[in-house]
Structures are given as C-alpha cells and as structure tokens.
Amino acid sequence: MLSIKNLHASIGDKEILKGINLEVNAGEIHAIMGPNGAGKSTLSAIIAGNENYKVTEGEIFLDGEDISELAPEERAHKGVFLSFQYPVEIPGVSVTNFMRTAINETRKANKLEEMPANEMLKVIREKSELLEIDRKFLSRSLNEGFSGGEKKRNEIFQMAMLEPKLAILDETDSGLDIDALRIVANGVNKLKSDKNAIIVITHYQRLLDYIVPDFVHVLYNGKIVKSGGKELAYELEEKGYDWIKAEN
C-alpha cells in the first residue's frame, strides 16, 4: 500500500531524512520508534504532505501512485490520515461541523454525493461511542480548551469518521493517562482491518502493549537503522536508545 523509496528530505538547509525505505502492506501495523530528533515526526509530516519540508530525493507511493507532489488534502482524499502530536485549536468551528466539512470535501473529491445529514449524525453517534466521547463535546469548538487526552481522543475520533486507508499516529500516546490510552488503543484496534494499514510513531514501548505492531522500525539520524518484529520494541525498552546510538 505505502512504499517509500530512498526518501531524503530537508527543512531549510538541514537534511533530516537521509534515505528512508519503507514498505507497508494492507492489514499491517508498523511501529516507528527512535530517540528525539531522529526524524519520526518529519517522516509522518512528509507522508501527509506538509509543505514546510522539501523532499530532495526519493518517492512516496500509495497504491502504486507517486503522491509526493500532491497537496495534503489530495493525499487525505486518497486515504492518508495523520493524527497530530499537537492537534491545533480552531475556535468557532465545532467538532461536528469540522467533520462534516472534512467528510463532504473528501466525498466531493471522490465524486460522491454529500453525506445526508441524518446519516452523518448516525455515524457521528456510532464513532463517538466507540471513543467514549460525550455528545456535548461534539458541539464544542475544535480542540479549544480540550485537555491533552481529549485532543488525542478527538484525533482518533476523526480517524474513525474518515476511515483512512493509511493512518499515521504521531505520538498519540503522549499526554494520555492509562485509561485514555486504553480507550484510544481500543478504538484504533476496532478500526483496524485487512484493508487498511497503520503506522504508529512512538517513543515508548507502552502504547505497543495495546496496539500490537507486526513490524517495528528504529529510526535514528534520518535513517531506519533496524527493523524487526514486535520483540524489537521490548529490546529497545530494555536496552534504551543508547544501544542504537552506539551501534551507529
């Protein structure tokens, strides 16, 4: 589904990604771990199309199509979703209205009719229950005054609404207490199918107890330096990132 080939990227003069290769197939969960500054968030931002970064070399394919030149919204329309580490507050636009706009724009791009209002409400109800989100919450301004946990839960709620092909969860566990973590992970697991794929970006192994990856990659200094199964996450937890740093 996602195929990244020799991806180099920089911000300003600084090269951050130095040749990333990654293959993600439908039905798989990949975890990308690594120390601070390794380029994890950069990688997720670039897959989603953040224009602040410049891709200097390499390609990103989604289902065989090179998406590296597409605008963020065009990638979203093709099924790419990025859950933000720091979701943005948008005062004056309610969660519901924001979702309605996002869904209908995506449908429009895919030449579908707008979703009828009653169906929209039904889906919203279903998905909010999945994430144990209070209905009142949905009429509040997007992320405004939300706690860290609420923001993250709201990100996964949006993921549930948009049903992406490829979801990238950037440090979704940061700022979550254990209960919220369980709810979020549970939601993600329920959304998982053999038709979609998930990339989990995280610092710690903790989240991977709940969202169990098929593959774990270690990103260090702009490159994937190690790949393995879920046991790699435990090894990292045990030995720490110094182990990776020493080897590279």
Add this chain to the structure above:
Amino acid sequence: MELKEKLLSSFMAFEEQIDVHSELHDVRTSAIKNFENKGFPTKKEESWKYTSLNAILKNDFTVFPKNENSIEFKDVKKYFIHEIDTYKIVFIDGVFSSFLSSTTHEGIDVCLMSLALYKPKYKMVIDNYFNKIASKDESLTSLNTAFANEGAYINVPKSTVVRKPIEIMYFSTGNEAALMVQPRNLIIVGENSHVQIIERHQSLNETRANGELSEANPVLTNSVTEIFAQKRAIVDYYKIQNDGLEANLIDNTYVSQKQESNVSVNTFSFGGNLTRNNLNFYHFGERIVSNLNGITIIGEKQHVDHYTLVQHSTPNCESHQDYKGIYSDRSTGVFNGKIFVEKVAQKTNAFQKSNNILLSDKATINAKPQLEIFADDVKCSHGCTVGQLDETAMFYMQSRGIPKKEAKALLMYAFSNALIESIKIPELKQRITKIIAMKLGVKMGFDL
C-alpha cells in the same frame, strides 16, 4: 468648480428651498461657516494621516439627490433580515423610499429625519438633541449638519423594549451621475429601554462578485449619526458597510451615554473604495459600558480607516474595543484608537485590541493606539497584532481533506468568530457569516 465651492454655493439654494425655523437655521449657518474655514481634511492633519480624500474629491459630485429610483422589494430582499419582522427606513441614492420602508409612530417613533426636523410636534426633541453630541469642530460633521435634512429618526420612550430590530438601509444604485449624499440619523433611547438597530450601506451593482471592473458612478456618503442612551438604556447597533468599489463612505457616529447605559457599536466593513469610521463615545454618568467591535475584510485597493474615541469623563465606567481585520491584495487598513481618561474618571476599565491578518505582501495596516490617562486608579490596556495565517492550522485542516481555500476561510472565520458570536440577532449573525464566506470566496460546508 471645486467640490467645496460647489457645496458652499449649494448651501444658499438649499436653505431657500426648505422652510426652517430660526434655531435650525442658526445651527446650519454656523456649521457651514466651520466647513468653509476648515475645508475637507487633508493628510497634513494628524487624524487623517493615513487616509486621503484627494482622489475622491476630484469627482464632479451632484450634491442633491434626484427623484426616487424605483426598486422592487424582491430585488433587494436579501439585504434585509427578511426572515423576521423588522422596522425599515430605506433610502435609495439618498432619497427615502416609502414603498420599501416600514415605519411606525406607535409607542416609538421610527421615521424620517425630515419629518422630525420640520414638524412642530418634534421641535422640542430636536432642540434638545439635534447636533448636541455631534462635533461642532470637525469639518465633515459640520458639512453634514449644514445640509442635514434626511435620514433616520428613532425615538424610543422610557421603559420600552423594542421587539423588532430596526433596519436603516442606504442603497446606492450608481445609476445617476456622481452623487454625494449626507444622511443624518438621530437616535434617542429612553431610560431602561432596549433597542437593536442595523444600519447598512449597500451598493446594488454587485460588479465585484464576478471580478469585473465597476461600471457604476462614484458615490460619496458623508453620514452623521447621533445616539443618545439614557439611564440604563441598552443599545445594540450594527453597521454593515458592504458597498461596491465605486462607493466611498465617511461615517461619523457620536454616542452619548448616561449612567449605567450599555451601548455596543459593531462595525462590519466589507466593501467600498474608501471607508472612514469616526466613532466617538462620551460618558455622562457612572457605571457605563461601551463596546466598540469591528470586523474588516477587504481586498483589491480598498481602504478602511477606523478612528475611535472613548472619552472617559466619569468614574467606574468601562470600554472595550475589539477590532479584527483581514487584508488581501493591495488593501490598506487603519486603526487609530483613542482612549481619554479624565482626572475624575477613577476606576475606569478601558481596553483596546486590534488584531490583523495580512494575506498579501502588498496589503498594509497602520495601527495606532492613543491613550491619554490623567486618573491614577484605572485599568487600561491596548494590544495590536499583525500576522499571517497559522500554517500549522492550515496543514492540520488540509490533512483532514479540507482544501486550502476552504481551510483558509475556516481559519479566517475562526479568527473573527468571537466578534461574530457577539451579534445578538441570530438572523443577522447568519447573514454576516454568509457575507464573510462570500468575501472569502467559499461556501461554508455547513450552516452556521
């Protein structure tokens, strides 16, 4: 002939044409003298530093409006809050349209200024209020006073809640040759009374919508509004300035507030070639609240200048100024906010904010707070920001499938949202939101 000379010579003809009582004649005569001495303001004056009338004054304006232009209600329905019943005072190119209006004398007076000025029945009110708070020094106000004849007259007696909003509508067709109009509004709101008023300046030739150059003739409106809020009166005043590119508006508004009154003036500046808002608040009593809000969204070569004054002359009062502007293309904005706190005005709370977004490198904003504080126990603050749209927020929305243009619009909507939320008439709020969406060139993906 220069416009000034033309106006001065027209004054004689104007005075002869209508039969006025001597008090009014005196007021007009001294006003025209002041204008004659001072003339039109120029950029040499500190208060007009950023706004030049030169180019506009070169037009050969007709200073007396001609006959009523016939317009059918269905053609202008969308400019009214037509979902609900309202009082209406409608002018087309400066001439009252009785056909489109819906005035009243039942319980309250919502009618024509000319009626109040010349009918003996209203003489006492006119003697007590007309030109009593408007400046006798400012030349454009004087010019208006000299020619004051037509506009809206609203008198709400004490302890009256006016159930229906009052719409004062100034349409310009641009059909006639270059036209100068000088509306004069007088609004008196009695003790414990409450009224909601919408004043809209609207060109009917919406050439801008399709981006074509305007074919319409230039218009210059020099308007003066006096608002008197008696004890504990509540006045919600909304100004919608949505003219075409050929229209110029100078709006001089003077608000006089008595003890415990609460007056809000919300100015939505979305159009026109040049717009200058002189908004002045004067306090005569304690525990007064004054709110001055503004949203400005302009582009092309449009120019909007907000020049505000809050004169705190009494203790324990508060004023809040909140102006937001979004400027694109080569548009220019000015915010000059003056707060004057006199020595006796202890315990004053006076706040001022001006937040601006520039969407183009060629757009300009000049913001200038002017605080003169002579009392020592006050809370005053001012703040100004100029920025671009938050890129992270843009990326966030785009990553959810919302295209750039819509994302931009949503962000700008969010930016002005706090002020939109303060609109107390739901139908008006919806209308303003729609105008904003139109200005931003998007259909909001939802009803707001």
